[in-house]
Amino acid sequence: MSRRQSLLKQLGIKYPILQSPMAGVSTPEMAQSVTNAGGLGAIPLSTINFLQPDSIAKTEWLMENFFNGLTSSTNHHASTPVNFNFFSHTVEQPPTPDEVNNWKSMYAKLGIPTTTFNQISTFENGNVSFNEFCADGEATRRIRDILEAYKPAIISFHFGIPKLPQELLTQLEKNNNSNTLIFVTATSIAEVERIVSSEYTIHGIILQGYEAGGHRGNFAHSSKYDENMPSLTLLQRTLAYFSGSPTRPYLVVAGGIMDSNDIKVFLQAGADAVQLGTAFLASQESTTMKFFSNVNQPKLAAQATVMVDAVSGKPARAVRTQFINEVIQHSSTVGPLPPYGYAYGAYKKLKGLNVDTSLDLGFYLAGMNYYRLDRELCSTKQVMEKLISGLE
Numbered sequence: 001m002s003r004r005q006s007l008l009k010q011l012g013i014k015y016p017i018l019q020s021p022m023a024g025v026s027t028p029e030m031a032q033s034v035t036n037a038g039g040l041g042a043i044p045l046s047t048i049n050f051l052q053p054d055s056i057a058k059t060e061w062l063m064e065n066f067f068n069g070l071t072s073s074t075n076h077h078a079s080t081p082v083n084f085n086f087f088s089h090t091v092e093q094p095p096t097p098d099e100v101n102n103w104k105s106m107y108a109k110l111g112i113p114t115t116t117f118n119q120i121s122t123f124e125n126g127n128v129s130f131n132e133f134c135a136d137g138e139a140t141r142r143i144r145d146i147l148e149a150y151k152p153a154i155i156s157f158h159f160g161i162p163k164l165p166q167e168l169l170t171q172l173e174k175n176n177n178s179n180t181l182i183f184v185t186a187t188s189i190a191e192v193e194r195i196v197s198s199e200y201t202i203h204g205i206i207l208q209g210y211e212a213g214g215h216r217g218n219f220a221h222s223s224k225y226d227e228n229m230p231s232l233t234l235l236q237r238t239l240a241y242f243s244g245s246p247t248r249p250y251l252v253v254a255g256g257i258m259d260s261n262d263i264k265v266f267l268q269a270g271a272d273a274v275q276l277g278t279a280f281l282a283s284q285e286s287t288t289m290k291f292f293s294n295v296n297q298p299k300l301a302a303q304a305t306v307m308v309d310a311v312s313g314k315p316a317r318a319v320r321t322q323f324i325n326e327v328i329q330h331s332s333t334v335g336p337l338p339p340y341g342y343a344y345g346a347y348k349k350l351k352g353l354n355v356d357t358s359l360d361l362g363f364y365l366a367g368m369n370y371y372r373l374d375r376e377l378c379s380t381k382q383v384m385e386k387l388i389s390g391l392e
């Protein structure tokens with residue numbers, strides 16, 4: 001059996017197509033449509049704070065929506081064909097008063113009325129790291145409970161390899177009879193090396209190329225000294241790194257893959273599967289559908305994406321709108337901004353206030369190839385049908 005067939009069998013899916021978990025953008029309905037079509041849907045759990053008791057209810061709500069209307073039979077397979085995604089970055093400290101002031105100065109330079117900041121009196125961490133959960137007994141138990149209840153086919157980590165406590169490893173081993181595989185994102189060979197020398201087995205790697213939309217999952221090098229490999233080079237280099245070794249983790253490539261021809265290129269080059277995010281952004285199950293289905297098509301090709309860290313606190317590829325241009329311009333003039341999680345939380349609060357400004361404050365995460373979005377495809381189901389028909 002080929003590596004690809006073995007992966008499909010373990011995940012209980014028909015096609016080597018994974019939907020990118022997209023926190024705040026993908027929905028349980030999107031995940032359900034991808035799984036129903038024979039791929040693997042994803043549920044991002046990174047915005048849920050498992051230090052809090054309501055985290056279980058929030059997860060249950062997402063899963064109710066995922067299961068409601070799921071036609072793909074999960075009975076014959078012990079695990080649920082879904083990917084639970086977490087963020088495992090270094091634990092961040094709350095921002096200093098200077099960082100908070102710099103953040104306010106930056107948004108004031110963008111024309112946000114300073115009175116608005118009275119409504120953002122506290123900076124809370126909007127993305128608590130999985131590592132923080134692992135250091136807390138209650139949070140660990142809550143995560144163990146959801147892993148036990150739902151037995152996801154994959155549990156995946158972005159921004160690093162978490163130090164998993166024994167309690168979770170034991171649960172995942174129990175789940176292993178039902179195939180919960182552990183995946184971690186890598187953007188470089190240094191990260192691939194760390195993954196294979198991890199103290200527990202990591203079954204698969206999401207190879208995230210530089211084209212990819214959303215946050216870059218790098219953890220070995222800072223962005224400044226990163227090789228910034230595109231998806232195909234990253235795959236080829238990783239295969240070369242493993243050549244001659246009897247075993248290797250599953251390799252799933254993510255970044256810039258928009259249609260079935262792209263998928264074929266990566267499968268032929270040796271990927272076990274592919275992961276697509278941007279391809280789903282104009283569908284009705286995406287929370288940013290309005291933006292991506294309304295922009296003028298010729299303009300779309302001309303409008304760049306850019307890797308920007310000043311909105312969330314970590315590098316992320318987003319459409320270079322007027323808002324992003326101004327953020328880039330003013331962030332360099334104000335000094336250090338709050339760390340990831342805190343900066344992102346404050347930005348989301350600000351955006352939620354619907355401030356009176358001529359700027360669209362949307363932070364439209366998207367991959368470099370977003371200009372190729374097929375806006376005739378209005379639903380995730382249609383996107384999947386087109387991808388699959390091109391493969392068969």
Ligand SMILES: Cc1cc2nc3c(=O)[nH]c(=O)nc-3n(C[C@H](O)[C@H](O)[C@H](O)COP(=O)(O)O)c2cc1C
Pocket residue numbers: 020021022023025044046085157158185208211212213214215254255256257275276277278279365366367368369
């Ligand atoms: C809107 C958006 C949000 C994303 N959010 C996440 C996330 O929550 N977790 C994650 O592991 N990756 C996230 N990513 C990155 C994807 O996993 C993947 O690397 C990317 O979608 C692949 O590139 P593509 O968008 O060009 O297909 C996100 C990507 C996008 C476009």
